Amino acid sequence: MDDYIKGLNDPQREAVLHKDGPIMIIAGAGSGKTRVLTNRIAHLIGTGVPAYNILALTFTNKAAGEMRLRIEKIIGDKAKDIWMGTFHSVFAKILRFEADKIGYTSSFSIYDTDDSKSLIRSIVKERNLDDKVYKANVVLNRISGAKNRLISYREYLNNPIYAEDDRAYRRPEIGRIYKIYQERAIKSNAMDFDDLLFNTNILFRDHPAALQKYQQKFKYLLIDEFQDTNLSQYLIVRRLAAAHHNICVVGDDAQSIYAFRGADIQNILNFEKDYPTLQTIRLEQNYRSTKTIVKAANSLIAKNKAQLQKDVWTSNEDGNLIRLFKAMSDNEEGKMVAQSIFEEKMQHQLGNNDFAILYRTNAQSRSIEEALRKANIKYKIIGGLSFYQRREIKDLISYLRYTVNHKDEEALKRIINLPKRGIGNTTLQKVLATAYESELPLWEVISNIRKYVTGRATTAIAGFAELIKKFEDASTKLDAFETASLVAKESGLLKDLYEDKTIEGLSRYENVQELLNAIKEFVDNPDNQEKDLSAFLQEVSLATSADEAEDDGEEKVTLMTIHAAKGLEFQQVYVVGLEEELFPSQMALSSRNELEEERRLFYVAITRAEKKLTLSFATSRYQYGRIKNCEPSRFLKEIDPRFLEQGQGKTNAANHVNTSFVKNLRPQRSAPAQNFTHKPSPNFKPSDTRNLQAGMKVEHLKFGLGMVKAVKAHNNDRKAVIAFEKAGEKTLLLSFAKLKIHE
DNA sequence: CGCCTGGTTCGACCT
DNA sequence: GAACCAGGCG
Numbered sequence: 001m002d003d004y005i006k007g008l009n010d011p012q013r014e015a016v017l018h019k020d021g022p023i024m025i026i027a028g029a030g031s032g033k034t035r036v037l038t039n040r041i042a043h044l045i046g047t048g049v050p051a052y053n054i055l056a057l058t059f060t061n062k063a064a065g066e067m068r069l070r071i072e073k074i075i076g077d078k079a080k081d082i083w084m085g086t087f088h089s090v091f092a093k094i095l096r097f098e099a100d101k102i103g104y105t106s107s108f109s110i111y112d113t114d115d116s117k118s119l120i121r122s123i124v125k126e127r128n129l130d131d132k133v134y135k136a137n138v139v140l141n142r143i144s145g146a147k148n149r150l151i152s153y154r155e156y157l158n159n160p161i162y163a164e165d166d167r168a169y170r171r172p173e174i175g176r177i178y179k180i181y182q183e184r185a186i187k188s189n190a191m192d193f194d195d196l197l198f199n200t201n202i203l204f205r206d207h208p209a210a211l212q213k214y215q216q217k218f219k220y221l222l223i224d225e226f227q228d229t230n231l232s233q234y235l236i237v238r239r240l241a242a243a244h245h246n247i248c249v250v251g252d253d254a255q256s257i258y259a260f261r262g263a264d265i266q267n268i269l270n271f272e273k274d275y276p277t278l279q280t281i282r283l284e285q286n287y288r289s290t291k292t293i294v295k296a297a298n299s300l301i302a303k304n305k306a307q308l309q310k311d312v313w314t315s316n317e318d319g320n321l322i323r324l325f326k327a328m329s330d331n332e333e334g335k336m337v338a339q340s341i342f343e344e345k346m347q348h349q350l351g352n353n354d355f356a357i358l359y360r361t362n363a364q365s366r367s368i369e370e371a372l373r374k375a376n377i378k379y380k381i382i383g384g385l386s387f388y389q390r391r392e393i394k395d396l397i398s399y400l401r402y403t404v405n406h407k408d409e410e411a412l413k414r415i416i417n418l419p420k421r422g423i424g425n426t427t428l429q430k431v432l433a434t435a436y437e438s439e440l441p442l443w444e445v446i447s448n449i450r451k452y453v454t455g456r457a458t459t460a461i462a463g464f465a466e467l468i469k470k471f472e473d474a475s476t477k478l479d480a481f482e483t484a485s486l487v488a489k490e491s492g493l494l495k496d497l498y499e500d501k502t503i504e505g506l507s508r509y510e511n512v513q514e515l516l517n518a519i520k521e522f523v524d525n526p527d528n529q530e531k532d533l534s535a536f537l538q539e540v541s542l543a544t545s546a547d548e549a550e551d552d553g554e555e556k557v558t559l560m561t562i563h564a565a566k567g568l569e570f571q572q573v574y575v576v577g578l579e580e581e582l583f584p585s586q587m588a589l590s591s592r593n594e595l596e597e598e599r600r601l602f603y604v605a606i607t608r609a610e611k612k613l614t615l616s617f618a619t620s621r622y623q624y625g626r627i628k629n630c631e632p633s634r635f636l637k638e639i640d641p642r643f644l645e646q647g648q649g650k651t652n653a654a655n656h657v658n659t660s661f662v663k664n665l666r667p668q669r670s671a672p673a674q675n676f677t678h679k680p681s682p683n684f685k686p687s688d689t690r691n692l693q694a695g696m697k698v699e700h701l702k703f704g705l706g707m708v709k710a711v712k713a714h715n716n717d718r719k720a721v722i723a724f725e726k727a728g729e730k731t732l733l734l735s736f737a738k739l740k741i742h743e
Numbered sequence: 744c745g746c747c748t749g750g751t752t753c754g755a756c757c758t
Numbered sequence: 759g760a761a762c763c764a765g766g767c768g
Contacts, residue, residue, distance in 0.1 A: 113758085192758095194758090196758085260757090424744045424745070543758095562756080588755095
């Protein structure tokens with residue numbers, strides 16, 4: 001037993017040794033939560049609980065994998081039998097087993113956000129609604145919000161509150177769209193992300209035998225990052241725990257940052273009501289950060305009203321004060337950060353891995369990346385456009401999805417004319433309309449196209465149907481990798497890419513190869529019990545951006561959003577873009593709840609740092625291609641100034657920024673300048689010249705995408721693209737205002 | 744049908 | 759700046 005509790009403090013030990021009954025662990029930032037969780041699971045198994053009776057729900061699949069490895073180190077191979085993963089991946093797996101009970105087949109597709117939005121767009125169009133009012137994003141958010149609260153479309157349509165609300169926003173048709181969306185998804189044998197949880201609830205609600213089976217299987221439940229579960233997720237675990245009440249939740253209300261997708265702090269607050277015998281343990285000692293960082297974080301989060309009483313402390317050293325950089329522009333901010341990282345590496349013999357740069361939005365990475373590249377500092381970006389979102393990858397995946405599931409309408413739309421085989425939108429619409437009107441399955445219409453539709457494109461469609469039949473046939477005889485290779489080749493996708501000799505085309509080709517490699521690995525991995533194509537597709541659809549492995553052995557600075565940084569720690573952390581309307585974001589300003597969530601987000605960012613923390617903001621920044629003036633974030637003023645460099649005794653942090661750094665970082669002069677000599681043609685219409693200033697010099701001309709030349713101008717610190725010139729047509733000049741001048 | 748292009752719009756964060 | 763769309767033309 002000593003093995004499990006060696007070196008733990010009292011509350012940690014208590015959390016590990018507690019075995020039966022409900023327990024809630026409130027784990028402050030850096031309080032050794034992962035260690036407690038792993039040791040607790042190891043202890044359960046060590047005291048006789050079979051590994052397959054344990055279900056551990058984590059926030060990312062990567063976190064699950066790492067935890068499994070750590071448990072394996074303690075108890076060995078048995079750890080393989082623990083069910084571990086995200087809510088979505090675990091319950092998708094269960095739904096595959098039980099699909100027939102809820103009107104699906106086990107090869108159901110998982111719609112990603114793009115698929116969902118595309119489906120909504122077609123419904124809005126079919127119903128002749130105004131797509132300015134019924135924007136796909138808005139509608140999807142509304143539907144998603146309902147599903148996360150377990151409101152079906154029937155309930156939605158019958159609920160006067162929703163109807164009232166939608167009418168107030170002049171979107172009365174949302175309930176109808178929800179209904180059609182859902183019917184269409186079922187017809188396509190497809191579930192979106194929210195359906196995975198929603199349908200699990202339905203399964204457990206309507207099929208007591210199934211529920212019982214999983215209750216008996218999962219005798220011990222552990223839920224990590226409990227503060228970020230939504231109602232739908234919570235009800236699933238509550239149902240599962242109903243038989244044994246062995247439920248352990250771990251979370252920190254101060255780190256709840258996913259309210260926007262339905263996470264509900266009430267889950268933590270209500271937990272005690274649902275489990276009166278609940279034992280609550282608080283882990284308040286921080287092992288990660290310096291006193292300065294812990295206290296600064298506390299001083300910030302104290303401004304929030306809605307929170308559980310907690311006193312996070314540390315016995316670590318005081319450490320450095322928190323640095324604050326003020327930059328003139330986002331580009332300069334990048335330079336300061338790059339320069340600072342360079343210096344820190346030199347002074348303290350650190351590697352790139354010791355640094356992380358965190359930002360509020362993915363778009364902010366651009367200026368930072370540029371600066372790091374110029375400074376020759378290797379970096380990696382977590383998140384952003386993921387591998388699986390790339391066009392060529394989605395193309396092949398759509399083929400695979402359609403091969404496995406002929407009902408998958410969104411996949412069909414993507415591939416039916418890819419590569420071009422002369423099936424245009426008109427034809428596609430005709431086929432879809434035929435299927436809807438005669439209430440036939442899509443595949444029935446496509447595979448017997450001449451029976452239903454006449455016209456030129458029928459030959460092309462018949463050819464397409466042959467192709468798909470061939471793929472389907474292959475999938476029954478070959479393994480997932482062989483099938484996918486065949487599909488890539490015979491569909492013509494690979495050939496298209498191969499013939500594209502541009503740099504872009506080359507990398508696309510490589511990406512497809514990489515996807516095939518991934519499938520090969522999946523097939524060869526002995527830990528995977530199911531190796532068919534749909535198992536692979538399921539895994540791929542639910543891969544988190546944080547899951548993407550990228551390991552060429554080189555040390556790199558990590559760039560990511562704060563959301564993606566949850567659960568991670570770095571010796572030195574830079575939080576950039578601390579400007580009002582960016583962080584906190586514009587939209588959060590009007591609502592106190594949202595403002596408090598932004599504050600928690602900043603709290604998460606600060607508490608990622610072990611030794612040194614640097615905050616920065618710019619006084620101007622690009623947005624939608626134009627310059628925006630920025631004010632320092634209110635959050636900077638909320639940190640107790642005693643913990644900020646040069647902050648003694650003053651109240652306004654932003655006024656005593658360390659500016660010594662700025663002097664060394666004047667923008668460098670580049671490229672020979674020449675006077676701007678272009679004469680605007682009669683067609684010249686200056687649409688936006690806000691960034692165009694007197695005295696600007698033309699820096700260089702650029703051949704951009706296609707046939708367009710860009711004329712760029714700059715003076716000392718402003719840079720602007722002021723015109724595009726169409727090749728061949730002398731001087732059709734349009735005016736734009738941009739800051740970017742490189743490349 | 745398919746390509747080109749000019750116009751328009753954009754509420755971040757993630758499964 | 760990028761993604762998406764409508765409209766025009768070969």
